[in-house]
Amino acid sequence: MSIVERVTEVRARIEAATIGAGRTPGEVTLVAVSKLMPAALVREAYAAGLRDFGENYVQELVGKAAELADLTDLRWHLIGHLQRNKAQKVVLVASAVASVDSIALAVDLGRRSTMCPVPPPRRLPEGSDGRLVVLVEVNLGGEAQKSGCSPAGLGALLEAVDREPGLALRGLMTVPPYTDDPSAARPYFDELAALRESHGGAARLPILSMGMTHDLEPAIAAGATQVRVGTAIFGARTARPTQAFPS
Numbered sequence: 001m002s003i004v005e006r007v008t009e010v011r012a013r014i015e016a017a018t019i020g021a022g023r024t025p026g027e028v029t030l031v032a033v034s035k036l037m038p039a040a041l042v043r044e045a046y047a048a049g050l051r052d053f054g055e056n057y058v059q060e061l062v063g064k065a066a067e068l069a070d071l072t073d074l075r076w077h078l079i080g081h082l083q084r085n086k087a088q089k090v091v092l093v094a095s096a097v098a099s100v101d102s103i104a105l106a107v108d109l110g111r112r113s114t115m116c117p118v119p120p121p122r123r124l125p126e127g128s129d130g131r132l133v134v135l136v137e138v139n140l141g142g143e144a145q146k147s148g149c150s151p152a153g154l155g156a157l158l159e160a161v162d163r164e165p166g167l168a169l170r171g172l173m174t175v176p177p178y179t180d181d182p183s184a185a186r187p188y189f190d191e192l193a194a195l196r197e198s199h200g201g202a203a204r205l206p207i208l209s210m211g212m213t214h215d216l217e218p219a220i221a222a223g224a225t226q227v228r229v230g231t232a233i234f235g236a237r238t239a240r241p242t243q244a245f246p247s
Helices: 003-021 037-045 059-069 082-092 103-113 151-162 181-200 214-220
Strands: 029-033 052-053 073-080 096-100 134-137 166-174 205-209 226-229
Touching: 003 029, 003 037, 003 214, 037 059, 052 059, 059 073, 059 082, 082 103, 096 103, 096 166, 103 134, 103 151, 103 166, 134 151, 151 166, 151 181, 166 181, 181 205, 181 214, 205 226, 214 226
Parallel strands: 029 052, 029 226, 052 073, 073 096, 096 134, 134 166, 166 205
Antiparallel strands: none
């Protein structure tokens, strides 16, 4: 199956899930997760109409951004854990960082972003004023191997992001514990939606980034406005090379 066919299939799934949830088609943004995939496949997905791409590793993100610099309206989302010492590299190429999980990281990103406004072609609709769009990652499963702030620490972290003039706080992101049954992720998605309501609602946090290839339907039913899909678009990934893309 070609990239175009895969993108068409994923879009159909998203539209069916959106309509099935009683929502308006077009409410959900598709972020194509291109980690460990060659830039040539990203270019194919771009030609199929996609503009938003998610990367997990900073060095891989920077390399692909350079290789695809001619696609000026391509928008990169860093969705993996970000070490504070890599913040400078990220603000030069990213439209959004979806994995802010500490006050210290928010401060570093804010300082760097003030010096590097996002140029117009790369700006997200939710962040069109030049600030770097930020989502706060919440670790709802309490899994030690995953990044993300705790639900109890969310309020303080949101306030810290709001204090940074170079950052545009736009939402929440989560990666629930994996299960073979997609419906088992629904309680985590509902919890993220509830956290949004208790911290300002959609007016403050318009983006709910949750749901991937195997569980995008329950995520959309719970209110996702952004889903992150990799395998269904690019196919199965090989294992991450040990040295090629250090985070």
